[in-house]
Amino acid sequence: RRISLQAEGLSGQTDPADDTDPVQLFSAGQAAGQLQPNGQDLVYTGSFGDLKIDAEAVGGRVLPELDGAGEATVKNGVGLIKAPPKSLRGQSVDIASLDVSSGTARVTVSGPISIDADGLIDANLSIKLKDPKAVAAILAGAIPEHKSEIEQGFAGIAMLGNQPSMPLKIVKGKASLGFIPLGKIKPVD
Numbered sequence: 001r002r003i004s005l006q007a008e009g010l011s012g013q014t015d016p017a018d019d020t021d022p023v024q025l026f027s028a029g030q031a032a033g034q035l036q037p038n039g040q041d042l043v044y045t046g047s048f049g050d051l052k053i054d055a056e057a058v059g060g061r062v063l064p065e066l067d068g069a070g071e072a073t074v075k076n077g078v079g080l081i082k083a084p085p086k087s088l089r090g091q092s093v094d095i096a097s098l099d100v101s102s103g104t105a106r107v108t109v110s111g112p113i114s115i116d117a118d119g120l121i122d123a124n125l126s127i128k129l130k131d132p133k134a135v136a137a138i139l140a141g142a143i144p145e146h147k148s149e150i151e152q153g154f155a156g157i158a159m160l161g162n163q164p165s166m167p168l169k170i171v172k173g174k175a176s177l178g179f180i181p182l183g184k185i186k187p188v189d
Helices: 077-082 132-142 144-158
Strands: 003-013 024-038 041-053 066-074 092-102 105-115 121-130 165-171 174-177 180-184
Touching: 024 077, 041 077, 066 077, 105 132, 105 165, 121 132, 132 144
Parallel strands: none
Antiparallel strands: 003 024, 024 041, 041 066, 066 092, 092 105, 105 121, 121 165, 165 174, 174 180
């Protein structure tokens, strides 16, 4: 009926395959999660605190410690547990809320995401920011090669206030934030 997990000092690494050394992915001071069926769907509710993502796991990028919480419904999730898919294609998730923060910077995402048979993503998300300048500083530090574009873009977003909201749409892999095209996302496996 329900599975609940709680952990302190949680960490993750890659599976050492083919005699390669495992790569540290992350560590979290605390994490909790719960899975509960809703008909054939599966509802996940969870949170984490003091999450540190290892720079090696994200191409040498440096991210601050993160806290987060969220709730999402995996469509046909009960069936997916019984017979785990070999691909993400044909799967869909409805994010009630996914909230990630560091200091005063906070990003909240909600809305449906699906992946079609060709691996193309479709999503109709709402993105809410708290303290856009702080979010921009984190992103600029993590992606220094796009620092100027990030700062310019978030300067415009900051003009919408300290807690702006905007739509992020992805149609057949083509992403746009409001009316601003962001580019194409490669098909997923």
